[in-house]
Structure formats: structure tokens, C-alpha cells
Amino acid sequence: MIVTLALAYLQRVPQSADYARILPEIVLAVFGMIVMVLEPLLDEEKGRKVLGWIALAGTVAGLGATWLMSQFPGLAFWNMVQVDGFSVFFHALMITIAAVVILSSYEYLAVQRIRAGEYYALILFGVVGMALMSSAIELVLIFIALEISSISSYVLAGFRRHEAASAESSLKYFLLGSFATAFFLYGVALMFGATGSTNIDSIRAALQSGPIPLLAYVAVAFMFVGLGFKVAAAPFHVWTPDVYEGAPAPIVGFMSTAPKAAAFAVLLRVIFVINVPGRVRLIWVAAALSMTLGNLGALVQNNVKRLLAYSSIAHAGYLLVALAAAPELGTSAAMFYTAAYAAMNLGAFAVVSHFANAGERYVTLEDYEGLGRSSPLLAATLTIFLLSLIGIPMTGGFLAKFYVFSAAVKANLIWLTIIGVLNSGVGAYYYLRIIVVMYMRESRKDVPVIPVPFALRVALASCIAATLYLGIFPSRVLQYVQDSAQQLVRQAPPEILNPELAIRVHGASGLRGQE
């Protein structure tokens, strides 16, 4: 008896492979701490430069660690973390997003006179949480990761500390965000009550084994509220425009892509692996609402940041369409969409943050008048991202939308598809408005033309490259997401995967029975 227990204990000691499976998180956290430690030692000017490069090096190291992690697929840390194609994909995506955001922040921080230490550290810590969200298969761990990522976002939203709007943004985000996370936690608790477990695989096993308790439906609804808030899906989207308007522009680019991708990763895992009851109806409504409200809201916006905020609500809606489709096709469509969306939206916000200038003075549509003449290259760059957001061929946005709707039609969601394609027609109008003012109106204001610094050029060039690559040569990425989606959805039943889970499912009584 004692020997068995001792053996069990030994088995539970983390193996070295376990550490490899969270290596990216470790690396990013270490780099974040290095940034924090060095920050007081450097003066402000120098700090911005040096710390930025260190943070960038952190993301590069993080990408390397992700590659290393991908060599150790499997479960780690008492089945709380799972490394598969899916989590590797989201790790790589979110770390790359962070790298691009860091590159496009160099100039911004200097112009806005923001101290760099906490800024870069918080981005790195935020990514730790988001990356963990994509590989966690334990609801409590997901909750902790969600909090790590959220708290850093709350703080980052308030980084323009001299602006009232930024403080408002941060506070609003914090209050509503914690409310939403509480919902998620409540959902987790209810799910535990319904199935006796917080492990995704065991929950699925429990739900499949018998009639689905009513409590499980309630739990799913609550969890969806929390995650729906994070992805800015209607009807939990009301915070988005205000928060995006006040937060620093590069951070908006970050917030609208990385945490969103992370929350979608959790949604995909929870929804498709658990195969939650009532999925299609719930998501159908949220998707239709998000697309419609987002696009209609964006039509009347005059502030580019607010406009893109509403557009991000609409895009959350398109993504949700994928979640309503069949598991395998839906997962791969959603994965592809998050990548394409990250490329184009980050690029758009990088241009916006460069153009905004000190104190974010130039963020209205009138300021963009005549940009096509005063800085043709910048205007052309923004145009590519906007065309991708519209969904014009040759861009990643087109193929992503195409793939999502194709998955929806295959799942026989004809009406949702029609709502979706009509919405993308409406959406074209407001993106086009930006292109119109840039190229077809003459400048009425004296907006200074600032040359684009090197780091930002790199960021923009990589966003363009990614947008066009995903639009013209998507085969390899599509192949990858399809493989990992297949792996995610068709995982072997948990009993075979791990005998220990049986104990968890049957709870303490099972253990007692063994004794």
C-alpha cells in the first residue's frame, strides 16, 4: 500500500519534459523579470532603447522555446498542460504578435514619453498568461492564465497616464473585465458541480457517459459570458470602443489580437473538446449579433480607433461563425482566421499609432485626409490592411473569411452564412471610408509628415508579408491548422490516455474503494 502511494507520488514529480512543455512561458517570464530588474538602472531615454531590444530578444527566445516545446508533445504537470499542434500554433502566434507590438512601440513610447520598463515587462507577462491559456486543459489553470493576461492588459490600457481617457479606459476595462472573469470562474465551479471535475478531458468523459445535467448548460453559459467578454463578442462588447479609444494605440493592436486569440483558443478547446451541449444555438446568436452590431456601430464612427474597435467586434463575430460549424473544420477555420486577423489588425494599428503622434492628436478621419499624397507608402500600407479587413482577394482576410463561411455552409448554417456575407458587404463601407479620405480628399489640416523609423518598418513589412502570404500561398498554414485541428478534436478518449483520470472522474469514493 505504502509502496503504491510512494510510486504514485514519484510519478507525480514533474519530469524534465514537463518543463520543456512550458518552456516558452518560463523564457518569457524570465525576460520580463530581466526587464523589470534593469529598468531602475537605466535612465529613461536609454531605457526605452535597451529594454525594448531585450524584450524583443525575449520574444525571439520565446519562439525558439516554442519550437523546442513542439518536440515534446503530450501532457505535463498532472495533466494540466497539453502540448499539441493547437497549442504550439497559438504560442507561436501570440509571441509573434508580442514581437510586432514591441517593434511598433519603440517610436510610440518615445513620442508619448512613456517609461518603457513596466510597459515591455507587462507585454511579456501578458503573453505568458495568453500562451498558457492555449495549452492549459484544466479549467482552474485556464482561469489563472486568463487572470495573468487580463491584469497586464488592464494596466497597459492605462499607460497614457496623463490622459483622462486612458485612465477611464483602464478602469472600465478592469471593472467590467473582473466582473466577466468572475462569471467564468462561476461557470467553472458549476461545471465542477455538474461533472465532478475541472479537467477538460474528464468533463467530456463525464458528459458523454450519461444524461447531461441542467447544471452543465448553465455552466457553459457562464463560461461563455466570461470568454465572450474577452473576445469582445456581442452582447458583451459594450466596453470595447471606449477602452480601445483611450488605451495606447500599439496596446490596442495588442489587445485586439493576442488576448482575443488566447480567449478563442480556450473557447475552441472548451467548446469542441468538451463538445458542450447547446453549442450551435448559443454561438449562432452571439455570432449574428456581433457581426451585425459591430458593423453597424462602425458605420458612424469618426475616430479611427473607435472604428477599428467596432470592426474588431464584427471580426469576433466572423470568428464565432467558425465555432458554430463542425468541430474539425470550425477549429481549423478559426485558427486560420486568428492568424490572418492578427496580421492585418496589428498592421493597421501600427500605422494608426505612428500617425497619431504626440498625445495621440491625429486619430480622426479628417486627419487622414490627403495621406495618399503626403505619404504614399504609409497610405498604401494601411490600404493593404484595410483591404484585408474588408476581405478582398489576395489578402489573408479574404481567405480567412472564405474558409470560415465555407465551414459554416458545410455545417448547413445557411442563414448564418448569409448574415455573415451581407455583413462583410456592409463592413466594406467603413473601411472604404478610410481609403476614400486618404486618397480622394485633399488635406485640410496641417498634419506633420514623420518618416517611419526602422523598427516600425520591420513591423509593417512583416505584417504585409504575413497578410499577403496567407492570402496567396496559404497551403502550408492551412495544412498545419487542419492537422492540429484534427488532432485536437479527435483525441483519444481520456480513459486510454491516462488511467489516473479515472480516479478524478469518480472522485474520492473511487480512491476509497481502492484502499
Added chain:
Amino acid sequence: MKTDDLSSIILTLVTFAPLAGGLLLMLLPRRDRDIRIFALVVSLLTFVLSLHLPVYFHLPVYFNTGFHYEIDKQWIASPNIHYHMGIDGISLWLVVLTTFLTPLCVLISWKSIRDRVKEFFILLLILETALIGVFTSLDLFLFYFFWEATLIPMALLIGIFGHERKVYAAVKFFMYTMIGSVFMLAAILWLYAHTGSFDFVLIRDQIMRGAVPKFPAAAQWLFLGFFLAFAVKVPLFPFHTWLPDAHVEAPTAGSVLLAGVLLKMGTYGLLRFNLGLFPEQSRQNAWWVMTLALIGIIYGALVAMVQPNMKKLIAYSSVSHLGFVVLGIFSFTQAGLNGALFVMLAHGISTGGLFMLAGILHERRHTYEIAEFGGLAAPMPVYAASYLVIVLASAGLPLLNGFIGEFLVLSGAFQDKAIYGILGATGIIWSAVYLLWMYQRVFYGKVTHPVNNSLSDLSGFEKMAIWPCAAAALLMGVAPILWLGTIDPAVQAALSPLVRVASRVVGQ
């Protein structure tokens, strides 16, 4: 041997040569003259390349799919998207029409575009690639890809280089076509979901064999999805309201390509996809489509008649002429379809020419108002003579290109139902009325406004742009067999499924 090698890649070359030129143009320094010459060379080169298509178009070498110069490579494995191109007698001449008109557009814009020259020609060349791609793609995804790709350069051409209300016109053009085509997207996705392929030929065969699940229930909706996208583009009454705005505000080259080629995307789509994929539904819906076409013919002509603005007049005449095309297509007769295709080509040449001529006048007087002119034949004799040729071609005078097509369409319509033919025939009378009346008011009589006395006649560049149009109009009128020889078998092939379903539908 060498031509065979070339034949296997010729469609790719023709399609992407302008795009490659446009990309190179981006790298050139902003010296306007060099840019113009470069754009001209690229567009001429494309034209020469495209001449390979009719020259080596051997009718006996009709492969089992019915398409020539085919190229079929996998582009994306899943979703199953192929880079599948090929042309038959239907698309062959539309490609050549596009490559023929583009150099003329470059020439006509030589002097008139002075600002942002580089952007203008880049957009023009990108637009050419997208247009050719629409006519050559045989994969529905690829087709949609090019279809949507035409939108942006055209909208930008209108919006940046247009006249006073350019922004309104550009946005209206964009939104109309975008919203119209999303329904086509939904229909394409449905077809993919139920056939597992985007390949036009494969889908067509599966539908013919009745191997597509749930097809009978969905077919009517699919037909409408495709139809709406194409009807907006044609434009068929009542979806035509974007056209006059877009035309009036567009720069000359934009109008030429818009009228000459973009509108044909709609009629080509109707012919290729609506008739090709849904023959039964085409039969069932033919009565109201033909009614709309007839309304378009007569309404377009009547509205054109009372236009005080020359460019608007030409724009409404397009509504009327394109009505003929749709009438011909939905008559489902050999003559009607041959005629529809011939009108498409003839309209491209003559209306393209008319827009260029109107643009020339606008450059000199900065107005399109007919009342501002009068007696121009005296100061501008060469201009007046060229104008006359094109106007007569457009009005359908025998020996010029307009006549052949309209004659064939009407004889096809008569075969279908006499009343269609009779009503359609009035369109020819109307077109003579509004065109000749306009010609009379602009060119005959005494010079009414003294400024017009000093107007200069056609310049060298303008002659180079106009005369090829006039020559083509004459050649097409005298020797239509050169075109109909390849059109006819393709139309026959397109009609065969319709004939097959005809008995079933009529029997009901």
C-alpha cells in the same frame, strides 16, 4: 513544338503580364513620361501575347472539357482550390477585347492624366489582370478571386481621378457590386460544400448527372445568388442606378474599361455560370429575366434620349445595349446567343470609342453638356468624322459592328417569342434616335458658342486611340465570320444542356 509549349502557359502569361508590369511600375521613379511609355509598352505586349489565343485556336482541338489552352494545377489542397484556367469561344474574344482596349486607354490618358500618373497606370494595369482573370478562370474560387479583385482598382480609378462627385460615385459603385457579389459567394460555398470542388467543369458534370445532394431544392436559390451578382454588374434594370453615376464621374479610361469590359463580366457570368450550371432554372426564370431585359432596352433608350449630358447619354445607351445581350442569352437560341456575344464585343468597341470621344471633348471644354456644343464639325472635322463612324456603329448601321449582333439577337428573340423580338426591335429605332439627335446637336449647324471655334482637332495620341476602334468596328461589321467562326461552336456546346432540359421543362 514551340507554340505548343507556349500554348500551355499562354493564359498565365496574358493574365499576369499586366500585373507584373504594374509591380515593376511601382519601382520606377516618378518621371511621368517614362511611366506612360512603360505602361503603353506593357499593355501592347499583353495585346500581342493575347493574339496568340485566336491565332492558335484550333477548333478540332476541343478537349473533352470544351476548353482550350487549359492549365490545371492545385493551388490549395484543402479547401480544394485549383489554379484552373482555360478559354473557349465565349471567353476568347472577351480576353482579346480587354487587351485591345487597355493600350487605347493608356493612349487616351496620355495627356489627360497629369496628377498622380504613376498610381493611375499601376491601377490600370492591375485592373487589366483582374479583368482577364475573370474571363479565363474555370475554378469558381479563382473566378470569385478575380471578380472581387476588379472592384478595388476600378473604385480607386473613379474615386481618385474622377470628376466632381467622384467619391460618391466610387463608393456607390463599390457597395453595389460588393453586396451583389456576396450572394454569389454564398452560392459558390454551397456548391463547394455539396460537391467538394470549386472546379466549374466538375461541378457542371456532377449537376448534369444529378449527383449533387439536395440540389433540386437549392437550385433556384443558387441561380438567384449568381444572378444577382451578375445582374448588378450588367446592369440589368432595376439594378442599374450605379452605372450613370460611375460613368459620369469616372476618368475617360475608367469609363472605357467600365463600359467596354466590366459590364461584360456580368453578361459573361450569366452565360457561363447561370446557363452552364443551372440550365433548368434558367429556363424557368427566363420569362421575367427577358422582361427585365426588354424594360432595360426601352427604358435605357428613353432615358438616354432626354439626357443633357453626353456621358450620361452614353451610359444609359449601355443599359439599353446590355439589355440586348441579356435578351439574346435568355432566348436560348443559337442565333440569340451568337448575337449576344457579338453585341458584347461590338458594344465594347463602339461604346469604348464613344467614351474616348466624349473624354476628348471634355479635355478641351471641361464639360459634357450637349448644349455647350454645336457646329463642331467645322472646327474639328477629323474628330467629327471619327465620331460619326463610332456613332453609326453604335446605332447599328449595317456594315458596322453593332448591326450584326443586334440582328442576331432579335432573330433569336423572334424564334423564342415574337413579342420579345418586336419589342426589342424598337430598341434599334430608339438608339438611332438618341444617338443621331445627339450627333446633330453637337456637330451640325453653326457654331453656337464662340469658344468652340478655337477647339483643336484630334492630336496624334488621340488618333492612335480612336482609329483602331473605328477600324475594328468596320472589320467586325464586314467580316463577322472571323469572330462567329469560333463563337458558334462554343455557343452550341453551351446550349446543348439547355436543349436537353428543354423538353422536360416544357413538358411540365
